Each structure stands twice: as C-alpha cells, then as structure tokens.
Amino acid sequence: xxxxxxxxxxxxxxxxxxxxxxxxxxxxxxxxxxxxxxxxxxxxxxxxxxxxxxxxxxxxxxxxxxxxxxxxxxxxxxxxxxxxxxxxxxxxxxxxxxxxxxxxxxxxxxxxxxxxxxxxxxxxxxxxxxxxxxxxxxxxxxxxxx
Numbered sequence: 001x002x003x004x005x006x007x008x009x010x011x012x013x014x015x016x017x018x019x020x021x022x023x024x025x026x027x028x029x030x031x032x033x034x035x036x037x038x039x040x041x042x043x044x045x046x047x048x049x050x051x052x053x054x055x056x057x058x059x060x061x062x063x064x065x066x067x068x069x070x071x072x073x074x075x076x077x078x079x080x081x082x083x084x085x086x087x088x089x090x091x092x093x094x095x096x097x098x099x100x101x102x103x104x105x106x107x108x109x110x111x112x113x114x115x116x117x118x119x120x121x122x123x124x125x126x127x128x129x130x131x132x133x134x135x136x137x138x139x140x141x142x143x144x145x146x
Contacts, residue, residue, distance in 0.1 A: 063121040
C-alpha cells in the first residue's frame with residue numbers, strides 16, 4: 001500500500017504517494033455522509049423552566065402501537081411499524097425505511113411528574129411535555145439572622 005516514495009522527504013514521489021493515499025481514503029469513506037447506524041425514532045429534546053419537551057419522528061407508525069413510559073428521569077418510547085407488503089411477483093429495488101419493533105430510551109435532566117405527562121401525536125410527530133417533579137424543583141430557603 002505504501003511505496004518507498006512516502007518515506008522520502010520532499011520531491012514529487014512523496015506528493016504523488018500522498019495524493020494516491022487521499023484518493024484511496026476518499027473511496028473507502030465515500031457514501032458515509034450519514035452514520036451507519038441511526039437510532040429510531042430520531043428525537044429532539046429541550047428544557048424549559050419547569051418541564052422538558054421531547055419530539056419524536058414516527059412517520060407511518062400507528063399511534064395506537066406506540067407506548068410511552070416514564071420512570072423517574074428515564075423516558076422510554078417503544079412500538080412497532082408495519083412493513084409494506086409486497087404483491088406476488090414483486091421484489092424490492094431499494095429498501096431504506098425500516099419496519100418492525102423499536103425502543104428508544106432517553107435520560108432526562110430531572111425526575112418527571114408522571115401523572116402530568118402530556119403526549120400528542122400529529123402528522124407523524126409525537127410531542128411529549130414532561131413536567132418536572134415537585135419534589136425535585138428548587139426551593140428558596142429563607143436565611144435567618146440573629
């Protein structure tokens with residue numbers, strides 16, 4: 001792989017060898033613009049004053065087949081997405097959309113008041129508002145002086 005020209009300093013041989021090496025590396029990594037594994041569903045999460053909001057993209061998923069659970073500061077989204085059945089004589093030319101069971105677990109920045117969680121599904125996006133547990137909210141402590 002490495003010719004003797006790589007180890008000589010200066011000159012046209014080392015430049016050509018470096019260019020060849022760059023071409024080979026570009027060929028190896030071409031097409032890897034996206035990670036090889038991507039967690040499903042993709043999520044966004046942001047923190048407000050008293051809650052955290054999480055959105056999850058679930059296109060093609062029946063909302064009746066989605067389970068959301070919260071234990072302490074851990075959110076779990078699970079469910080399944082059905083595959084598209086092929087008719088007799090058909091075969092896939094390209095198949096990039098996954099199907100089957102999925103589970104995604106997120107560690108939240110604080111414990112959640114489970115009884116007040118709001119989860120809504122609209123246009124393929126699950127939006128959850130998870131309020132911070134009362135016992136975890138900061139409390140102002142009065143300082144007494146003598």
